[in-house]
Amino acid sequence: MKKTYSNPASITVGVVGYGGAFNMGRQHLKEMQAAGMTPTAVVEIDPARLAVAREDFPGIETYGSVDEMLAKSSVELVTVITPHNTHAALGLQIAAAGRHCVLEKPMAVTTAECDAMIAAAEAAGVVVSTYHNRHWDGWILKANELFKAGVLGDIVRIDLRMGTHSRPGDWWRSSRSISGGVLYDWGVHLLEYSLQLITSPVTEVSGYAWNGYWAAQPDSKWGADTNEDEAQATVRFASGQRVNLIVTHLDAAAERGFMKIVGTKATHLIEWPGAETTTGKGDGKFTTERAPNPKSEGHKFYENIVAHLTKGEALIITGEWARRPIHILDVAAQSAKAGRALPVKYA
């Protein structure tokens, strides 16, 4: 039985990680507050960032470790906003302590880690979810609308790509052991978009990876632990549909757009400022309609969490949903190592 609440304000909330790269800790607490919940606690191992949290939210409880927070605070829901390789241990600890837990994306690095957190949350009667705020990005809302209206026809394949010829940054995102690999940052968002449009079960994943070019550069921050220079996951669905995800630091002549949906009636290409839908009739002539991307509605993530905890509305980003892209990436990494496609039993 999950714990429920009579009103949003009675849900006290905290974050683990108040990093400076994108000020995500502040963004989360502000969004949680806007959804009606009560910012209560911040955990950070960096005292300078804890000081920023105290300035942003005067009077908020601050802690140097999750252990200390769990021992001293009654906070009810905790969001983990730390580097990827730390998500699972922190999530397990929070759920086992009977607190609802949201993980920033990616939920974790391996399928086993996701399964362990889902089981721990189930046992403790709490929610485990992942902050897939981009589930509500304007461009994917629009693509879903076009698909449902029949404009695209049946979806045949989705091509997802990010990156160009570029030196990996010095931040932890470029470390394979910390980030999980080059596909784990944007790749998780891109796969999550695609799984909204292709609902058939995944049957097979083929992973490819190229390593060593950037790792061998004299100014390489992470050396042998540098992410893959380029990696790819090709996902086969029971329906015959496929998704092809590439994240690269090598391609000096990258194609336009980051998501191309090829349908039987039209191809929809999404770029940062807008998207274009190109329709053909089989006679070699094409019509292209361009439109700016609609506004994103990422605030709906915490609104849904609140509606779930106060009114029992269905949770949109369940642990099982967030596990799907991780399972694809986990199998893709194993496949790249094995040098062959691997079957997928449940995803």
Ligand SMILES: NC(=O)c1ccc[n+]([C@@H]2O[C@H](COP(=O)([O-])OP(=O)(O)OC[C@H]3O[C@@H](n4cnc5c(N)ncnc54)[C@H](O)[C@@H]3O)[C@@H](O)[C@H]2O)c1
């Ligand atoms: N959904 C999105 O659009 C979006 C955008 C940016 C980042 N993210 C995700 O947010 C997470 C964090 O990324 P970031 O850019 O904020 O990183 P960051 O490096 O700016 O911040 C991470 C913070 O976590 C702290 N930290 C690390 N281990 C800790 C621990 N055990 N306890 C407490 N604090 C700890 C660090 O001191 C650091 O301040 C990642 O999972 C990333 O993918 C998501």
